[in-house]
Amino acid sequence: MDVKQAVSKAKRYLAEVFSDEEISDIRLEEVEYDQVDKTWLITLGFLQPDVEMPVDRALRRTSLHRPVRHSYKLVKIPENDNDVPSIKTRILGEP
Numbered sequence: 230m231d232v233k234q235a236v237s238k239a240k241r242y243l244a245e246v247f248s249d250e251e252i253s254d255i256r257l258e259e260v261e262y263d264q265v266d267k268t269w270l271i272t273l274g275f276l277q278p279d280v281e282m283p284v285d286r287a288l289r290r291t292s293l294h295r296p297v298r299h300s301y302k303l304v305k306i307p308e309n310d311n312d313v314p315s316i317k318t319r320i321l322g323e324p
Contacts, residue, residue: 230308232260235269239304242314243273252277258301258319269306272319274299 230238240255252275259272277300301319 230269230306232262232269235306236260236271239269239271239273239306239314242306243275243302243304243316246316247275247277250277252300267308269308271304271306272301273304274301276300 236257240257243255244252255273255275257271258274259270261270262268263270303317303319305315305317307314
């Protein structure tokens with residue numbers, strides 16, 4: 230599997246797992262290949278509604294304002310199709 234295939238697979242997997250959470254704008258942030266584990270480590274960023282952020286009611290009614298949270302996930306895509314991919318939260322500034 231080449232890097233483009235791994236990234237495409239990671240984006241599809243992330244979208245499927247989070248399909249009920251209204252994520253959008255999935256973007257590639259980082260790619261690394263782990264030679265030892267034979268896995269692709271792919272960091273993806275995306276937007277999702279922020280239910281914790283208080284929003285003024287007047288702003289909430291406008292289509293120009295939609296509270297979002299930038300999230301980052303590390304998706305591990307194994308070379309072996311029999312192995313299950315994994316997703317972990319990626320905090321910026323941490324390896």
